[in-house]
Amino acid sequence: MTKVKNKAADRQHAKRESQLDFPFPKAVSRIGPVIQARAAEVAARLKVAYPIPDDGTREQFLNFTNPYECVTAVALSAQTTDENVNKVLPTLFERWPDCATLITADQKELEKVVHSLGFYRQKARNLLGMARVVVDDYDGEIPGNMVDLLRLPGVARKTANIVLTESFGITQGIAIDTHVYRISTRLGLTRAKNPAAAEGDLCKAFDYTDWYHINHNMVAFGREICDARKPLCGKCILADICPSAGTAKD
Ligand code: SF4
Numbered sequence: 001m002t003k004v005k006n007k008a009a010d011r012q013h014a015k016r017e018s019q020l021d022f023p024f025p026k027a028v029s030r031i032g033p034v035i036q037a038r039a040a041e042v043a044a045r046l047k048v049a050y051p052i053p054d055d056g057t058r059e060q061f062l063n064f065t066n067p068y069e070c071v072t073a074v075a076l077s078a079q080t081t082d083e084n085v086n087k088v089l090p091t092l093f094e095r096w097p098d099c100a101t102l103i104t105a106d107q108k109e110l111e112k113v114v115h116s117l118g119f120y121r122q123k124a125r126n127l128l129g130m131a132r133v134v135v136d137d138y139d140g141e142i143p144g145n146m147v148d149l150l151r152l153p154g155v156a157r158k159t160a161n162i163v164l165t166e167s168f169g170i171t172q173g174i175a176i177d178t179h180v181y182r183i184s185t186r187l188g189l190t191r192a193k194n195p196a197a198a199e200g201d202l203c204k205a206f207d208y209t210d211w212y213h214i215n216h217n218m219v220a221f222g223r224e225i226c227d228a229r230k231p232l233c234g235k236c237i238l239a240d241i242c243p244s245a246g247t248a249k250d
Pocket of ligand 1: 225248
């Protein structure tokens, strides 16, 4: 029975991939019409709460102005806050404004600049590795497609999704960061065990037209209302459709 259902889910997934014309992760939880309807309602309410301004520029949480800065900023944001990352970016981008200059950096020097962000050795190593691959294989320009982005050291789907959406205007997935994972779990949209595993669930739960908005709007909502430690369920616009309302834990 399970096998038949899995086969049906696989067929559905393959059909959607062929309609959208790009591959994306499969769901790992059971995502049926009830969850899809809840997801649609969540997306609609968040769009009203966090509208895109008339000039089309929405609030940016990390400070970057081009694909190189975007990859760097997002890669550095693992396990720390955007505020902390924004503090080190001006120094980093002034000294190494692109991949061509970054490959000349001394690892120890780079470690000093990113030291306050934690995991600084790994982060510095990944940035140097990323810059080296970009210079050697992509003429120094960050590639604008998922397959090539995932070849860069330190770049997984979360970073690649953000870079594609924010720097190239391409949406081929949903970036699952700590806010998106926490809120989606509380809302019962995924039962995945970790953020990376949840992307397929959210891609199935949300209509493709909502994928672009989900990361940005859930991050804004997570900062303002659905906080990790103290969610403000009493003020929440999703409380009536949230299975965790009043009982949410970190
Ligand atoms: S009701 Fe509470 S747990 Fe649910 S989404 Fe709102 S703030 Fe988060």
